[in-house]
Amino acid sequence: MYKVKVFVTLRESVLDPQGKAVQQSLTNLGYEGVEDVRIGKYMELTINEKNQDVEKTVKEVCEKLLSNPVIEDYRYEIEESVQQ
Amino acid sequence: MKFAVIVFPGSNCDVDMFHAVKDELGEEVDFVWHDADDLSSYDGILLPGGFSYGDYLRSGAIAHLSKVMNEVKKAAEAGKPILGVCNGFQILLESGLLPGAMLRNKNLKFICKQVELKVENNETMFSSLYKKGETITVPIAHGEGNYYCDEQTLKKLQENNQIVFAYGEDVNGSLIDIAGIVNEKGNVLGMMPHPERAVDELLGSADGLKLFQSIVKHWRESHVVNA
Numbered sequence: 001m002y003k004v005k006v007f008v009t010l011r012e013s014v015l016d017p018q019g020k021a022v023q024q025s026l027t028n029l030g031y032e033g034v035e036d037v038r039i040g041k042y043m044e045l046t047i048n049e050k051n052q053d054v055e056k057t058v059k060e061v062c063e064k065l066l067s068n069p070v071i072e073d074y075r076y077e078i079e080e081s082v083q084q
Numbered sequence: 085m086k087f088a089v090i091v092f093p094g095s096n097c098d099v100d101m102f103h104a105v106k107d108e109l110g111e112e113v114d115f116v117w118h119d120a121d122d123l124s125s126y127d128g129i130l131l132p133g134g135f136s137y138g139d140y141l142r143s144g145a146i147a148h149l150s151k152v153m154n155e156v157k158k159a160a161e162a163g164k165p166i167l168g169v170c171n172g173f174q175i176l177l178e179s180g181l182l183p184g185a186m187l188r189n190k191n192l193k194f195i196c197k198q199v200e201l202k203v204e205n206n207e208t209m210f211s212s213l214y215k216k217g218e219t220i221t222v223p224i225a226h227g228e229g230n231y232y233c234d235e236q237t238l239k240k241l242q243e244n245n246q247i248v249f250a251y252g253e254d255v256n257g258s259l260i261d262i263a264g265i266v267n268e269k270g271n272v273l274g275m276m277p278h279p280e281r282a283v284d285e286l287l288g289s290a291d292g293l294k295l296f297q298s299i300v301k302h303w304r305e306s307h308v309v310n311a
Binding site: 010017071 | 141142145146149177178183184185187188189190191192232233234257
């Protein structure tokens with residue numbers, strides 16, 4: 001069993017109006033040092049694949065569904081979890 | 085001419101689309117569920133607006149992987165007219181039938197109002213009954229209609245004259261105010277404004293009707309002898 005953490009964020013070249021609004025709000029709160037906020041998505045996948053390449057599967061699902069490469073970047077962390 | 089209105093779980097403009105085609109345009113139309121595996125009996129495919137699969141993950145992301153989309157791709161390859169409105173446009177973008185993607189509206193708000201559109205290209209099968217540069221009034225209703233693509237794609241869209249409709253002013257942050265684009269072949273149109281909600285003066289505007297009439301005109305000219 002694998003626990004996979006997937007992070008999807010808007011690409012650097014894409015303006016993130018949500019992040020901008022949050023950053024502005026933090027400035028108003030007095031946190032002027034917070035120069036930039038980017039908002040993204042976090043997903044946890046539990047994958048049970050014995051014979052297949054887990055990383056290959058993760059890359060495929062990220063590209064086919066979990067992210068849209070036109071506007072988003074993704075990264076992931078794979079952890080092997082010991083079965084109880 | 086026979087149209088299919090594709091219905092996904094969460095579509096909510098399907099009935100408006102059906103009404104526009106059946107009652108205002110006077111052509112044949114069926115509702116077709118998202119798991120259909122044959123669209124060969126239809127001459128035109130309409131992807132309506134709404135919130136397919138609750139807009140989970142991204143607008144149109146889950147719907148674009150549904151079974152019927154393979155058939156929509158086949159119909160697109162066969163040169164049949166495909167129209168995606170609002171969520172239908174988002175599904176066409178996710179499926180790669182049209183280039184680019186949608187971001188949240190610049191002001192982060194759901195915008196629902198009548199807008200003015202400029203007809204940028206009247207030489208498509210969807211816009212031939214409009215005049216070039218004509219201003220028409222059609223409603224929008226979306227939270228994610230801020231069209232984005234990379235510079236190269238934008239250049240290509242402009243060079244190939246693929247921008248069919250543009251907003252009269254900046255309404256949602258879309259690149260160069262893009263409201264609707266066609267594919268290179270010219271038979272797949274995606275647009276955020278709702279022409280099916282502008283088919284009768286009682287609704288505030290009948291400017292959308294010409295879009296549907298243009299499709300029928302093109303079809304008659306290419307399929308009916310002595311049209």
